[in-house]
Amino acid sequence: MDGTDLLPARHKLSVDDYYRMGEAGILRDDDRVELIDGEIIDMAPIGQGHAATVNKLTRALVMAFGDRAIVSVQNPVRLNRFNEPQPDFGVFRPRADFYATGERPGPADTLLVIEVADSSLRYDRTVKLPLYARTGIAEVWIVDLRRRMVDVHLSPSGDAYATCATYGPDDTVALSQAPEIAVALSQVFA
Secondary structure, rough: OOOOOOOOOOOOOOHHHHHHHHOOOOOOOOOOEEEEOOOEEEEOOOOOHHHHHHHHHHHHHHHHHHHHHEEEEOOOOOOOOOOOOOOEEEEOOOHHHOOOOOOOOOOOHEEEEEEOOOOOOHHHHHHHHHHHHHHOOEEEEEEEHHHHHHHHEEEEOOEEEEEEEEEEEOOOEEOOEEEEEEEEEEHHHH
């Protein structure tokens, strides 16, 4: 082979590279980006319906979890060396310092990830959901604003989840790892 059929190699950015870009001013604090598979991805703008749903879910999750977990809104989760997405919610095991020191929360710290999807539904399902499964996130909820449904994905296996259940506005969804913690979806879709 003479090399004419080769594609150029891609340079993946590590999480450390990503943060150095921020420190150097290449990425600004107000840039809406996340690191997925070593690439900087622009995030979709947050529309009014999305923002209102995030506000409702914030209230419902904080009330449901209380002191049993840290509800983190639109903050990064470090999945591995090349992935640090910013889901709408990460629900983390409690830690006295609220993850202020040491590593950001990762898969072992994560009880639940929630993506609220309107214009990002396809991306959340085809890119982020397989990424969460590959890195061992035990439970992912995708809140589909158009259908007014929540798809709950459990038991990661390879690039997928072994089970998925769909819940509507009149249902209550319990956390798989702590079934006593539940969210009434009427609070979200009201």
